[in-house]
Amino acid sequence: MEVLASSSLSPIFFTKHNKINPNFSIQVKLWVSQPPKISKACNFRYARNRSNKPNSNANPGLVFVCNRFLCLVERNDHRKVMVKSSVNFRKKVSVALVRLVSVLLVSSISVVTTDSPSWGLSEENLLFLEAWRTIDRAYIDKTFNGQSWFRYRETALRNEPMNTREETYMAIKKMIATLDDPFTRFLEPGKFQSLRSGTQGAVTGVGLSIGYPAGSDGSQAGLVVISAAPGGPANRAGVSPGDVILGIDNTTTETLTIYDAAQMLQGPEGSTVELAIRSGPETRFLSLTRERVSVNPVKSRLCEIPGSGSNSPKIGYIKLTTFNQNASGAVKEAIETLRGNNVNAFVLDLRDNSGGSFPEGIEIAKFWLDKGVIVYICDSRGVRDIYDTDGSNAIATSEPLAVLVNKGTASASEILAGALKDNKRALVYGEPTYGKGKIQSVFQLSDGSGLAVTVARYETPAHTDIDKVGVTPDHPLPKSFPKDEEAFCRCLKDPTAACYLNQGLLFSR
Numbered sequence: 001m002e003v004l005a006s007s008s009l010s011p012i013f014f015t016k017h018n019k020i021n022p023n024f025s026i027q028v029k030l031w032v033s034q035p036p037k038i039s040k041a042c043n044f045r046y047a048r049n050r051s052n053k054p055n056s057n058a059n060p061g062l063v064f065v066c067n068r069f070l071c072l073v074e075r076n077d078h079r080k081v082m083v084k085s086s087v088n089f090r091k092k093v094s095v096a097l098v099r100l101v102s103v104l105l106v107s108s109i110s111v112v113t114t115d116s117p118s119w120g121l122s123e124e125n126l127l128f129l130e131a132w133r134t135i136d137r138a139y140i141d142k143t144f145n146g147q148s149w150f151r152y153r154e155t156a157l158r159n160e161p162m163n164t165r166e167e168t169y170m171a172i173k174k175m176i177a178t179l180d181d182p183f184t185r186f187l188e189p190g191k192f193q194s195l196r197s198g199t200q201g202a203v204t205g206v207g208l209s210i211g212y213p214a215g216s217d218g219s220q221a222g223l224v225v226i227s228a229a230p231g232g233p234a235n236r237a238g239v240s241p242g243d244v245i246l247g248i249d250n251t252t253t254e255t256l257t258i259y260d261a262a263q264m265l266q267g268p269e270g271s272t273v274e275l276a277i278r279s280g281p282e283t284r285f286l287s288l289t290r291e292r293v294s295v296n297p298v299k300s301r302l303c304e305i306p307g308s309g310s311n312s313p314k315i316g317y318i319k320l321t322t323f324n325q326n327a328s329g330a331v332k333e334a335i336e337t338l339r340g341n342n343v344n345a346f347v348l349d350l351r352d353n354s355g356g357s358f359p360e361g362i363e364i365a366k367f368w369l370d371k372g373v374i375v376y377i378c379d380s381r382g383v384r385d386i387y388d389t390d391g392s393n394a395i396a397t398s399e400p401l402a403v404l405v406n407k408g409t410a411s412a413s414e415i416l417a418g419a420l421k422d423n424k425r426a427l428v429y430g431e432p433t434y435g436k437g438k439i440q441s442v443f444q445l446s447d448g449s450g451l452a453v454t455v456a457r458y459e460t461p462a463h464t465d466i467d468k469v470g471v472t473p474d475h476p477l478p479k480s481f482p483k484d485e486e487a488f489c490r491c492l493k494d495p496t497a498a499c500y501l502n503q504g505l506l507f508s509r
Helices: 087-113 123-138 149-159 165-177 189-198 258-265 327-340 358-368 412-422 485-493
Strands: 010-017 025-032 044-048 062-066 070-075 080-084 185-187 202-205 208-211 223-228 244-248 272-279 282-289 291-294 298-304 314-320 345-349 372-379 382-389 401-405 427-430 438-444 450-459
Touching: 123 149, 123 165, 123 438, 123 450, 149 165, 165 185, 185 189, 189 202, 189 438, 189 450, 208 258, 244 258, 298 327, 298 485, 314 327, 314 485, 327 358, 358 372, 358 382, 358 412, 372 412, 401 412, 412 427
Parallel strands: 314 345, 345 401, 401 427
Antiparallel strands: 010 025, 044 062, 062 070, 070 080, 185 450, 202 291, 208 223, 223 244, 244 272, 272 282, 298 314, 372 382, 372 450, 438 450
Protein backbone atom coordinates (compact mmCIF):
# COMPACT_ATOMS: atom_id res chain seq x y z
CA MET A 1 0.00 0.00 0.00
CA GLU A 2 1.35 3.40 -0.97
CA VAL A 3 0.46 6.85 0.42
CA LEU A 4 0.56 8.98 -2.68
CA ALA A 5 -0.38 12.40 -1.34
CA SER A 6 -1.51 14.09 1.85
CA SER A 7 -1.87 17.64 3.03
CA SER A 8 -4.25 19.81 5.00
CA LEU A 9 -7.77 19.45 3.58
CA SER A 10 -6.37 17.29 0.79
CA PRO A 11 -7.19 13.74 -0.21
CA ILE A 12 -5.05 10.81 0.78
CA PHE A 13 -4.96 8.10 -1.86
CA PHE A 14 -4.17 4.55 -0.85
CA THR A 15 -3.46 2.10 -3.67
CA LYS A 16 -3.49 -1.63 -2.96
CA HIS A 17 -1.86 -3.65 -5.71
CA ASN A 18 -3.17 -7.20 -6.20
CA LYS A 19 -0.14 -9.49 -6.35
CA ILE A 20 -2.17 -12.31 -7.85
CA ASN A 21 -3.73 -10.26 -10.60
CA PRO A 22 -1.48 -7.27 -11.44
CA ASN A 23 -4.17 -5.76 -13.65
CA PHE A 24 -6.39 -5.18 -10.64
CA SER A 25 -5.86 -2.71 -7.80
CA ILE A 26 -7.98 -0.83 -5.28
CA GLN A 27 -7.60 2.86 -4.55
CA VAL A 28 -9.06 4.36 -1.38
CA LYS A 29 -9.56 8.14 -1.15
CA LEU A 30 -9.87 9.80 2.26
CA TRP A 31 -10.15 13.49 3.17
CA VAL A 32 -8.16 14.50 6.25
CA SER A 33 -7.15 17.78 7.87
CA GLN A 34 -4.50 18.78 10.35
CA PRO A 35 -5.65 19.76 13.86
CA PRO A 36 -6.41 23.46 14.15
CA LYS A 37 -3.76 25.56 15.93
CA ILE A 38 -5.69 26.68 19.01
CA SER A 39 -4.52 27.07 22.57
CA LYS A 40 -7.45 25.22 24.08
CA ALA A 41 -6.91 21.52 24.57
CA CYS A 42 -8.60 19.46 21.84
CA ASN A 43 -9.01 15.86 22.81
CA PHE A 44 -9.44 12.89 20.51
CA ARG A 45 -9.66 9.20 21.24
CA TYR A 46 -8.97 6.12 19.14
CA ALA A 47 -9.59 2.59 20.33
CA ARG A 48 -8.37 -0.58 18.63
CA ASN A 49 -10.51 -3.52 19.65
CA ARG A 50 -8.92 -6.90 19.20
CA SER A 51 -12.13 -8.80 19.66
CA ASN A 52 -13.40 -10.53 16.49
CA LYS A 53 -16.93 -10.68 17.82
CA PRO A 54 -19.37 -8.01 16.69
CA ASN A 55 -20.74 -5.79 19.44
CA SER A 56 -18.21 -7.29 21.82
CA ASN A 57 -17.96 -5.81 25.32
CA ALA A 58 -14.29 -6.79 25.67
CA ASN A 59 -11.84 -4.08 26.67
CA PRO A 60 -10.06 -2.45 23.78
CA GLY A 61 -6.55 -3.70 23.26
CA LEU A 62 -5.05 -0.23 22.77
CA VAL A 63 -6.44 3.27 23.40
CA PHE A 64 -4.94 6.62 22.35
CA VAL A 65 -6.24 9.66 24.27
CA CYS A 66 -4.62 12.83 22.97
CA ASN A 67 -4.90 16.56 23.25
CA ARG A 68 -2.73 19.24 21.71
CA PHE A 69 0.14 18.66 24.08
CA LEU A 70 0.09 15.08 25.32
CA CYS A 71 -0.95 11.58 24.25
CA LEU A 72 -1.84 8.94 26.78
CA VAL A 73 -1.42 5.35 25.60
CA GLU A 74 -3.71 3.07 27.59
CA ARG A 75 -3.31 -0.70 27.20
CA ASN A 76 -5.80 -3.41 28.09
CA ASP A 77 -3.87 -4.13 31.28
CA HIS A 78 -4.75 -0.57 32.36
CA ARG A 79 -1.10 0.52 32.32
CA LYS A 80 -0.74 4.06 30.98
CA VAL A 81 2.17 5.65 29.20
CA MET A 82 2.54 9.42 28.83
CA VAL A 83 3.81 10.50 25.44
CA LYS A 84 4.65 14.03 24.44
CA SER A 85 2.18 15.31 21.90
CA SER A 86 3.39 17.35 19.02
CA VAL A 87 2.17 18.24 15.60
CA ASN A 88 4.60 15.82 14.03
CA PHE A 89 3.65 13.07 16.43
CA ARG A 90 -0.04 13.61 15.88
CA LYS A 91 0.48 13.57 12.14
CA LYS A 92 2.38 10.31 12.45
CA VAL A 93 -0.33 8.81 14.62
CA SER A 94 -3.03 9.98 12.18
CA VAL A 95 -1.20 8.47 9.21
CA ALA A 96 -0.61 5.26 11.16
CA LEU A 97 -4.28 4.98 12.03
CA VAL A 98 -5.37 5.66 8.45
CA ARG A 99 -2.87 3.05 7.26
CA LEU A 100 -4.30 0.56 9.74
CA VAL A 101 -7.91 1.18 8.64
CA SER A 102 -6.94 1.06 4.96
CA VAL A 103 -5.02 -2.21 5.35
CA LEU A 104 -8.02 -3.81 7.03
CA LEU A 105 -10.34 -2.50 4.28
CA VAL A 106 -8.16 -3.52 1.37
CA SER A 107 -7.34 -6.90 2.91
CA SER A 108 -11.02 -7.74 3.27
CA ILE A 109 -11.72 -6.75 -0.31
CA SER A 110 -8.71 -8.70 -1.59
CA VAL A 111 -10.19 -11.91 -0.22
CA VAL A 112 -12.98 -11.53 -2.75
CA THR A 113 -10.94 -10.36 -5.70
CA THR A 114 -8.24 -13.03 -5.55
CA ASP A 115 -10.63 -15.64 -6.99
CA SER A 116 -9.45 -14.76 -10.51
CA PRO A 117 -7.04 -17.23 -12.07
CA SER A 118 -3.43 -16.19 -11.86
CA TRP A 119 -2.18 -17.93 -14.95
CA GLY A 120 -2.07 -16.65 -18.50
CA LEU A 121 -5.05 -17.55 -20.67
CA SER A 122 -4.44 -19.88 -23.62
CA GLU A 123 -6.27 -19.79 -26.94
CA GLU A 124 -8.47 -22.64 -25.72
CA ASN A 125 -9.29 -20.75 -22.52
CA LEU A 126 -10.27 -17.71 -24.58
CA LEU A 127 -12.66 -19.78 -26.71
CA PHE A 128 -14.25 -21.18 -23.56
CA LEU A 129 -14.62 -17.66 -22.15
CA GLU A 130 -16.17 -16.49 -25.43
CA ALA A 131 -18.85 -19.18 -25.08
CA TRP A 132 -19.33 -18.36 -21.38
CA ARG A 133 -19.71 -14.64 -22.14
CA THR A 134 -22.24 -15.29 -24.94
CA ILE A 135 -24.47 -17.27 -22.59
CA ASP A 136 -23.96 -14.75 -19.79
CA ARG A 137 -25.29 -11.93 -21.96
CA ALA A 138 -28.05 -13.71 -23.88
CA TYR A 139 -29.51 -16.50 -21.72
CA ILE A 140 -33.06 -15.96 -20.52
CA ASP A 141 -32.58 -17.30 -16.99
CA LYS A 142 -30.31 -14.88 -15.14
CA THR A 143 -30.06 -17.31 -12.21
CA PHE A 144 -28.47 -19.79 -14.63
CA ASN A 145 -30.43 -22.66 -13.15
CA GLY A 146 -29.71 -21.50 -9.61
CA GLN A 147 -25.92 -21.38 -9.76
CA SER A 148 -23.21 -18.73 -9.61
CA TRP A 149 -22.31 -18.32 -13.25
CA PHE A 150 -19.14 -16.37 -12.42
CA ARG A 151 -17.96 -18.97 -9.94
CA TYR A 152 -18.54 -21.71 -12.51
CA ARG A 153 -16.29 -19.86 -14.95
CA GLU A 154 -13.45 -19.62 -12.45
CA THR A 155 -13.81 -23.23 -11.36
CA ALA A 156 -13.86 -24.50 -14.94
CA LEU A 157 -10.77 -22.52 -15.90
CA ARG A 158 -8.93 -24.06 -12.96
CA ASN A 159 -10.15 -27.64 -13.20
CA GLU A 160 -11.36 -28.46 -16.72
CA PRO A 161 -8.70 -29.68 -19.18
CA MET A 162 -8.52 -27.38 -22.20
CA ASN A 163 -5.32 -28.42 -23.92
CA THR A 164 -6.94 -29.34 -27.24
CA ARG A 165 -9.93 -28.10 -29.20
CA GLU A 166 -11.82 -31.30 -28.45
CA GLU A 167 -11.27 -30.83 -24.71
CA THR A 168 -12.45 -27.22 -24.96
CA TYR A 169 -15.61 -28.30 -26.81
CA MET A 170 -16.23 -30.86 -24.07
CA ALA A 171 -15.77 -28.19 -21.39
CA ILE A 172 -18.29 -25.93 -23.17
CA LYS A 173 -20.81 -28.78 -23.45
CA LYS A 174 -20.34 -29.60 -19.78
CA MET A 175 -20.94 -25.96 -18.88
CA ILE A 176 -24.14 -25.83 -20.95
CA ALA A 177 -25.38 -29.07 -19.38
CA THR A 178 -25.52 -27.32 -15.99
CA LEU A 179 -28.34 -25.12 -17.36
CA ASP A 180 -30.59 -28.18 -17.79
CA ASP A 181 -32.00 -26.69 -21.00
CA PRO A 182 -32.19 -29.12 -23.94
CA PHE A 183 -32.55 -26.27 -26.45
CA THR A 184 -29.42 -24.38 -25.43
CA ARG A 185 -26.68 -26.36 -27.08
CA PHE A 186 -23.19 -26.22 -28.56
CA LEU A 187 -22.68 -26.75 -32.28
CA GLU A 188 -19.37 -27.86 -33.76
CA PRO A 189 -18.39 -25.94 -36.92
CA GLY A 190 -19.96 -28.49 -39.28
CA LYS A 191 -23.26 -28.63 -37.40
CA PHE A 192 -23.34 -24.85 -37.08
CA GLN A 193 -23.01 -24.42 -40.85
CA SER A 194 -25.64 -27.10 -41.41
CA LEU A 195 -28.08 -25.34 -39.09
CA ARG A 196 -27.43 -21.99 -40.76
CA SER A 197 -27.93 -23.41 -44.26
CA GLY A 198 -31.11 -25.17 -43.11
CA THR A 199 -32.80 -21.84 -42.41
CA GLN A 200 -31.61 -20.48 -45.75
CA GLY A 201 -33.48 -22.97 -47.94
CA ALA A 202 -30.96 -25.80 -48.19
CA VAL A 203 -29.94 -28.52 -45.76
CA THR A 204 -26.74 -30.52 -45.60
CA GLY A 205 -28.20 -33.93 -44.94
CA VAL A 206 -29.79 -36.88 -46.72
CA GLY A 207 -33.02 -35.22 -47.92
CA LEU A 208 -35.56 -36.78 -45.57
CA SER A 209 -38.65 -35.27 -44.00
CA ILE A 210 -39.59 -37.36 -40.98
CA GLY A 211 -42.49 -37.61 -38.53
CA TYR A 212 -44.08 -39.75 -35.87
CA PRO A 213 -46.04 -42.89 -36.77
CA ALA A 214 -49.74 -42.29 -37.42
CA GLY A 215 -52.08 -43.44 -34.66
CA SER A 216 -51.43 -43.71 -30.96
CA ASP A 217 -51.65 -47.44 -30.33
CA GLY A 218 -47.87 -47.80 -30.12
CA SER A 219 -47.80 -50.58 -32.74
CA GLN A 220 -45.07 -48.81 -34.70
CA ALA A 221 -41.69 -48.00 -33.23
CA GLY A 222 -39.32 -45.53 -34.80
CA LEU A 223 -39.87 -42.50 -37.01
CA VAL A 224 -41.73 -42.44 -40.29
CA VAL A 225 -40.42 -41.03 -43.56
CA ILE A 226 -42.86 -38.37 -44.72
CA SER A 227 -41.03 -37.61 -47.93
CA ALA A 228 -37.64 -38.02 -49.58
CA ALA A 229 -36.33 -35.07 -51.58
CA PRO A 230 -36.17 -36.00 -55.29
CA GLY A 231 -32.59 -36.68 -56.28
CA GLY A 232 -31.35 -36.57 -52.69
CA PRO A 233 -29.15 -39.25 -51.08
CA ALA A 234 -32.06 -41.06 -49.41
CA ASN A 235 -34.21 -40.94 -52.54
CA ARG A 236 -31.38 -42.39 -54.67
CA ALA A 237 -30.97 -45.20 -52.10
CA GLY A 238 -34.63 -46.17 -52.52
CA VAL A 239 -36.05 -44.71 -49.30
CA SER A 240 -39.77 -44.02 -49.78
CA PRO A 241 -42.56 -42.29 -47.88
CA GLY A 242 -43.95 -44.64 -45.25
CA ASP A 243 -40.62 -46.33 -44.53
CA VAL A 244 -39.67 -46.45 -40.86
CA ILE A 245 -36.29 -45.28 -39.55
CA LEU A 246 -35.30 -47.69 -36.76
CA GLY A 247 -31.85 -46.32 -36.00
CA ILE A 248 -29.44 -43.48 -36.80
CA ASP A 249 -25.71 -44.10 -36.28
CA ASN A 250 -26.41 -47.09 -33.99
CA THR A 251 -28.85 -45.04 -31.90
CA THR A 252 -32.39 -46.37 -31.73
CA THR A 253 -35.09 -43.91 -32.73
CA GLU A 254 -37.64 -45.29 -30.25
CA THR A 255 -36.80 -42.60 -27.71
CA LEU A 256 -35.72 -39.86 -30.14
CA THR A 257 -37.87 -36.85 -30.88
CA ILE A 258 -38.03 -35.74 -34.50
CA TYR A 259 -36.16 -32.66 -33.33
CA ASP A 260 -33.22 -34.78 -32.15
CA ALA A 261 -33.38 -37.09 -35.16
CA ALA A 262 -33.29 -34.17 -37.59
CA GLN A 263 -30.11 -32.92 -35.90
CA MET A 264 -28.51 -36.35 -36.23
CA LEU A 265 -29.40 -36.64 -39.92
CA GLN A 266 -27.75 -33.32 -40.68
CA GLY A 267 -24.01 -32.75 -40.62
CA PRO A 268 -20.99 -31.60 -42.62
CA GLU A 269 -21.15 -32.06 -46.37
CA GLY A 270 -19.38 -35.27 -47.38
CA SER A 271 -19.78 -36.97 -44.00
CA THR A 272 -21.70 -40.22 -43.70
CA VAL A 273 -24.63 -41.35 -41.59
CA GLU A 274 -25.73 -44.94 -40.95
CA LEU A 275 -29.47 -45.68 -41.10
CA ALA A 276 -31.53 -48.74 -40.26
CA ILE A 277 -34.65 -48.57 -42.46
CA ARG A 278 -37.67 -50.86 -42.43
CA SER A 279 -39.53 -51.02 -45.76
CA GLY A 280 -42.52 -53.30 -45.28
CA PRO A 281 -41.23 -56.60 -43.86
CA GLU A 282 -37.64 -55.89 -44.91
CA THR A 283 -35.04 -54.07 -42.81
CA ARG A 284 -32.12 -52.47 -44.63
CA PHE A 285 -28.93 -50.86 -43.39
CA LEU A 286 -27.80 -47.89 -45.43
CA SER A 287 -24.70 -45.71 -45.36
CA LEU A 288 -25.60 -42.36 -46.88
CA THR A 289 -23.31 -39.44 -47.67
CA ARG A 290 -24.64 -36.04 -46.66
CA GLU A 291 -24.89 -33.33 -49.27
CA ARG A 292 -26.63 -30.03 -49.78
CA VAL A 293 -30.29 -30.65 -50.53
CA SER A 294 -32.68 -27.91 -51.57
CA VAL A 295 -35.82 -27.95 -49.47
CA ASN A 296 -39.19 -26.88 -50.82
CA PRO A 297 -41.11 -26.19 -47.62
CA VAL A 298 -44.61 -26.22 -49.13
CA LYS A 299 -46.83 -28.72 -50.92
CA SER A 300 -50.37 -27.81 -51.93
CA ARG A 301 -53.33 -29.41 -53.61
CA LEU A 302 -56.88 -28.53 -54.62
CA CYS A 303 -59.39 -31.08 -53.28
CA GLU A 304 -62.81 -31.09 -55.00
CA ILE A 305 -65.48 -32.74 -52.88
CA PRO A 306 -68.37 -34.45 -54.76
CA GLY A 307 -71.47 -32.30 -54.75
CA SER A 308 -74.28 -31.08 -56.90
CA GLY A 309 -73.13 -29.49 -60.13
CA SER A 310 -71.03 -26.37 -59.95
CA ASN A 311 -71.56 -26.09 -56.19
CA SER A 312 -69.04 -28.82 -55.40
CA PRO A 313 -66.96 -27.67 -52.44
CA LYS A 314 -63.30 -26.96 -53.12
CA ILE A 315 -60.76 -27.19 -50.32
CA GLY A 316 -57.25 -25.87 -50.61
CA TYR A 317 -54.74 -28.10 -48.80
CA ILE A 318 -51.35 -26.61 -47.84
CA LYS A 319 -48.67 -28.68 -46.12
CA LEU A 320 -45.85 -26.66 -44.55
CA THR A 321 -42.88 -28.85 -43.60
CA THR A 322 -40.37 -26.31 -42.27
CA PHE A 323 -39.85 -22.60 -41.66
CA ASN A 324 -36.83 -21.73 -43.77
CA GLN A 325 -36.31 -18.38 -45.48
CA ASN A 326 -38.46 -19.53 -48.42
CA ALA A 327 -41.43 -20.56 -46.30
CA SER A 328 -43.51 -17.37 -46.23
CA GLY A 329 -43.05 -16.77 -49.96
CA ALA A 330 -44.03 -20.36 -50.79
CA VAL A 331 -47.13 -20.24 -48.54
CA LYS A 332 -48.21 -16.94 -50.07
CA GLU A 333 -47.85 -18.35 -53.56
CA ALA A 334 -49.88 -21.44 -52.63
CA ILE A 335 -52.68 -19.36 -51.08
CA GLU A 336 -52.92 -17.10 -54.11
CA THR A 337 -52.93 -20.05 -56.52
CA LEU A 338 -55.67 -21.87 -54.62
CA ARG A 339 -57.76 -18.71 -54.26
CA GLY A 340 -57.45 -18.31 -58.00
CA ASN A 341 -59.21 -21.68 -58.24
CA ASN A 342 -62.09 -20.37 -56.09
CA VAL A 343 -61.52 -22.54 -53.03
CA ASN A 344 -64.20 -22.47 -50.34
CA ALA A 345 -61.89 -23.26 -47.41
CA PHE A 346 -58.29 -23.98 -46.47
CA VAL A 347 -56.51 -26.70 -44.52
CA LEU A 348 -53.04 -25.84 -43.21
CA ASP A 349 -51.12 -28.98 -42.25
CA LEU A 350 -48.40 -28.35 -39.66
CA ARG A 351 -47.95 -31.94 -38.53
CA ASP A 352 -44.33 -32.97 -37.99
CA ASN A 353 -43.14 -29.42 -38.67
CA SER A 354 -40.47 -28.93 -36.02
CA GLY A 355 -40.13 -25.19 -36.65
CA GLY A 356 -37.29 -23.07 -37.96
CA SER A 357 -37.15 -19.35 -38.58
CA PHE A 358 -39.21 -17.36 -36.07
CA PRO A 359 -39.72 -14.34 -38.43
CA GLU A 360 -41.11 -16.64 -41.13
CA GLY A 361 -43.73 -17.93 -38.72
CA ILE A 362 -44.77 -14.36 -37.91
CA GLU A 363 -45.09 -13.45 -41.60
CA ILE A 364 -47.22 -16.50 -42.38
CA ALA A 365 -49.58 -15.69 -39.49
CA LYS A 366 -50.12 -12.24 -41.01
CA PHE A 367 -51.50 -13.81 -44.21
CA TRP A 368 -54.47 -15.25 -42.31
CA LEU A 369 -55.25 -12.50 -39.77
CA ASP A 370 -56.89 -9.14 -40.41
CA LYS A 371 -55.71 -7.88 -37.01
CA GLY A 372 -54.62 -9.03 -33.59
CA VAL A 373 -51.69 -10.20 -31.49
CA ILE A 374 -49.61 -13.03 -32.91
CA VAL A 375 -47.30 -13.73 -29.98
CA TYR A 376 -45.93 -12.21 -26.79
CA ILE A 377 -42.19 -12.43 -26.22
CA CYS A 378 -41.26 -12.71 -22.55
CA ASP A 379 -38.08 -12.82 -20.52
CA SER A 380 -37.40 -13.26 -16.82
CA ARG A 381 -39.07 -9.89 -16.10
CA GLY A 382 -42.25 -10.52 -18.10
CA VAL A 383 -43.50 -9.38 -21.51
CA ARG A 384 -40.78 -7.50 -23.35
CA ASP A 385 -42.17 -7.44 -26.90
CA ILE A 386 -45.43 -7.94 -28.80
CA TYR A 387 -45.77 -9.13 -32.38
CA ASP A 388 -49.11 -8.23 -33.90
CA THR A 389 -50.66 -7.37 -37.24
CA ASP A 390 -52.88 -4.62 -38.58
CA GLY A 391 -54.07 -6.64 -41.56
CA SER A 392 -51.88 -4.91 -44.15
CA ASN A 393 -50.32 -8.26 -45.17
CA ALA A 394 -53.52 -10.32 -45.03
CA ILE A 395 -54.51 -12.27 -48.15
CA ALA A 396 -56.91 -14.97 -46.83
CA THR A 397 -58.99 -13.80 -43.90
CA SER A 398 -62.52 -14.77 -44.97
CA GLU A 399 -62.33 -18.46 -45.96
CA PRO A 400 -62.83 -21.08 -43.21
CA LEU A 401 -59.51 -22.49 -42.01
CA ALA A 402 -58.54 -25.72 -40.26
CA VAL A 403 -55.05 -26.37 -38.87
CA LEU A 404 -53.69 -29.90 -38.40
CA VAL A 405 -51.13 -30.54 -35.63
CA ASN A 406 -49.51 -33.44 -33.80
CA LYS A 407 -46.73 -34.02 -31.27
CA GLY A 408 -44.19 -33.27 -34.01
CA THR A 409 -45.53 -29.72 -34.35
CA ALA A 410 -43.00 -27.55 -32.54
CA SER A 411 -41.53 -24.09 -32.08
CA ALA A 412 -42.51 -21.69 -34.91
CA SER A 413 -45.31 -24.11 -35.89
CA GLU A 414 -46.77 -23.80 -32.40
CA ILE A 415 -46.56 -20.00 -32.56
CA LEU A 416 -48.53 -20.07 -35.82
CA ALA A 417 -51.10 -22.60 -34.59
CA GLY A 418 -51.55 -20.77 -31.27
CA ALA A 419 -52.04 -17.41 -32.99
CA LEU A 420 -54.68 -18.75 -35.38
CA LYS A 421 -56.51 -20.58 -32.58
CA ASP A 422 -56.52 -17.76 -30.00
CA ASN A 423 -57.64 -15.19 -32.56
CA LYS A 424 -60.60 -17.47 -33.47
CA ARG A 425 -59.32 -17.61 -37.03
CA ALA A 426 -58.99 -21.40 -37.28
CA LEU A 427 -60.07 -24.66 -35.71
CA VAL A 428 -57.15 -26.86 -34.64
CA TYR A 429 -57.31 -30.64 -35.19
CA GLY A 430 -55.03 -33.42 -34.04
CA GLU A 431 -53.16 -33.99 -30.78
CA PRO A 432 -51.31 -31.71 -28.34
CA THR A 433 -48.21 -30.25 -29.90
CA TYR A 434 -44.61 -30.72 -28.79
CA GLY A 435 -44.53 -27.87 -26.26
CA LYS A 436 -41.42 -25.91 -27.20
CA GLY A 437 -42.35 -22.54 -25.76
CA LYS A 438 -38.87 -21.05 -25.90
CA ILE A 439 -37.02 -19.07 -28.53
CA GLN A 440 -33.36 -19.58 -29.40
CA SER A 441 -30.88 -17.30 -31.08
CA VAL A 442 -27.83 -18.68 -32.84
CA PHE A 443 -24.39 -17.16 -32.15
CA GLN A 444 -21.20 -17.90 -34.05
CA LEU A 445 -17.95 -18.28 -32.12
CA SER A 446 -14.56 -17.20 -33.40
CA ASP A 447 -13.46 -20.68 -34.53
CA GLY A 448 -16.57 -21.31 -36.65
CA SER A 449 -18.48 -23.26 -34.02
CA GLY A 450 -21.65 -21.83 -32.54
CA LEU A 451 -24.20 -21.73 -29.77
CA ALA A 452 -27.97 -21.99 -29.87
CA VAL A 453 -29.06 -20.08 -26.77
CA THR A 454 -32.53 -19.75 -25.27
CA VAL A 455 -33.07 -16.00 -25.19
CA ALA A 456 -36.80 -15.73 -24.50
CA ARG A 457 -40.03 -17.61 -24.03
CA TYR A 458 -43.30 -16.85 -25.70
CA GLU A 459 -46.97 -16.79 -24.83
CA THR A 460 -49.86 -17.18 -27.22
CA PRO A 461 -52.29 -14.27 -27.70
CA ALA A 462 -54.37 -15.68 -24.83
CA HIS A 463 -51.24 -15.49 -22.61
CA THR A 464 -50.86 -19.27 -22.58
CA ASP A 465 -47.38 -20.55 -21.81
CA ILE A 466 -47.21 -23.74 -23.86
CA ASP A 467 -43.72 -24.81 -22.80
CA LYS A 468 -43.71 -28.58 -22.10
CA VAL A 469 -47.50 -28.54 -22.53
CA GLY A 470 -48.15 -27.70 -26.18
CA VAL A 471 -51.10 -26.21 -28.03
CA THR A 472 -54.27 -28.11 -27.20
CA PRO A 473 -56.34 -28.89 -30.32
CA ASP A 474 -60.06 -28.20 -30.55
CA HIS A 475 -60.83 -31.67 -31.94
CA PRO A 476 -58.96 -34.95 -32.52
CA LEU A 477 -58.30 -36.40 -35.95
CA PRO A 478 -59.39 -39.90 -36.95
CA LYS A 479 -56.77 -42.56 -36.26
CA SER A 480 -54.31 -43.21 -39.08
CA PHE A 481 -55.22 -39.95 -40.73
CA PRO A 482 -52.85 -39.65 -43.71
CA LYS A 483 -50.03 -37.13 -43.97
CA ASP A 484 -49.71 -36.74 -47.72
CA GLU A 485 -51.86 -34.57 -49.93
CA GLU A 486 -53.21 -37.34 -52.16
CA ALA A 487 -54.51 -39.46 -49.30
CA PHE A 488 -55.88 -36.36 -47.56
CA CYS A 489 -58.19 -35.65 -50.46
CA ARG A 490 -59.39 -39.26 -50.52
CA CYS A 491 -60.30 -39.05 -46.82
CA LEU A 492 -62.56 -36.07 -47.54
CA LYS A 493 -64.24 -37.72 -50.51
CA ASP A 494 -64.88 -41.31 -49.36
CA PRO A 495 -67.42 -41.64 -46.50
CA THR A 496 -66.55 -45.34 -46.16
CA ALA A 497 -62.86 -44.72 -45.47
CA ALA A 498 -61.60 -45.18 -41.90
CA CYS A 499 -59.99 -41.76 -42.13
CA TYR A 500 -63.15 -40.04 -43.44
CA LEU A 501 -63.58 -36.51 -42.16
CA ASN A 502 -66.79 -34.70 -43.03
CA GLN A 503 -65.75 -31.44 -44.63
CA GLY A 504 -68.85 -29.74 -43.25
CA LEU A 505 -67.82 -30.60 -39.69
CA LEU A 506 -64.16 -29.84 -40.40
CA PHE A 507 -64.82 -26.11 -40.39
CA SER A 508 -67.78 -26.00 -38.01
CA ARG A 509 -67.43 -24.59 -34.50
